[in-house]
Amino acid sequence: xxxxxxxxxxxxxxxxxxxxxxxxxxxxxxxxxxxxxxxxxxxxxxxxxxxxxxxxxxxxxxxxxxxxxxxxxxxxxxxxxxxxxxxxxxxxxxxxxxxxxxxxxxxxxxxxxxxxxxxxxxxxxxxxxxxxxxxxxxxxxxxxxxxxxxxxxxxxxxxxxxxxxxxxxxxxxxxxxxxxxxxxxxxxxxxxxxxxxxxxxxxxxxxxxxxxxxxxxxxxxxxxxxxxxxxxxxxxxxxxxxxxxxxxxxxxxxxx
DNA sequence: ATGCCCTATGATATAGGA
Numbered sequence: 001x002x003x004x005x006x007x008x009x010x011x012x013x014x015x016x017x018x019x020x021x022x023x024x025x026x027x028x029x030x031x032x033x034x035x036x037x038x039x040x041x042x043x044x045x046x047x048x049x050x051x052x053x054x055x056x057x058x059x060x061x062x063x064x065x066x067x068x069x070x071x072x073x074x075x076x077x078x079x080x081x082x083x084x085x086x087x088x089x090x091x092x093x094x095x096x097x098x099x100x101x102x103x104x105x106x107x108x109x110x111x112x113x114x115x116x117x118x119x120x121x122x123x124x125x126x127x128x129x130x131x132x133x134x135x136x137x138x139x140x141x142x143x144x145x146x147x148x149x150x151x152x153x154x155x156x157x158x159x160x161x162x163x164x165x166x167x168x169x170x171x172x173x174x175x176x177x178x179x180x181x182x183x184x185x186x187x188x189x190x191x192x193x194x195x196x197x198x199x200x201x202x203x204x205x206x207x208x209x210x211x212x213x214x215x216x217x218x219x220x221x222x223x224x225x226x227x228x229x230x231x232x233x234x235x236x237x238x239x240x241x242x243x244x245x246x247x248x249x250x251x252x253x254x255x256x
Numbered sequence: 257a258t259g260c261c262c263t264a265t266g267a268t269a270t271a272g273g274a
Contacts, residue, residue: 010263010264013262013264060265062264111273111274113274148274201258202261204260204261204262206258236258237258244258
């Protein structure tokens, strides 16, 4: 079984690429983030014609998450239990489903914007709440998605360029460690090039050609899933060319 | 060649991204 997580930065802007990627990559379960459209505006027909079921959760303009699967899509759950609000809204940032043997979450953690911004407190609250979804179970389980946190300094292209910013601060890393403390492992992908498995490169300043990247798209797997993983990699080819998302898919081969 | 920001919106600037 092949699973993947991919922040597509608008599903409508990216649908041709997503369609082509699915056609070429034999993927069973794909978790998407940043749909940037309402649930009813997701181009589901393009995905269904490839044999996938779609569970989406979006309200338009920003955020939005989905799970698409060709191995079953049951018990869909939208939002975290007790998910924190921002400006009194519960934003569409989390969705879960059971896909065959696997229980999986697709989440888009708030950016935080700046360590002094209220959005940062919201981010920490969201991360704290996210740990509560972990179930103590024999069944393969994963939280995947754009965590907007670099787990270690190895996950930043240049630590000195990211001093005092979000994504690398100790409280964010501690909050992420609290999640993995529930029995999950950050499955670190192998790098296909340049030694570091970054998953995001800003569109600006030639960041991708210069490999100024971050590893923020993660697969957090429980023991049953972790031991079944036979390979994990970043599909950095998908970041190339015109019309790419600023994130690349993270792909895991799982023997379940 | 991996190449000099992108997306959505009661839009013609602005917010958000990380």
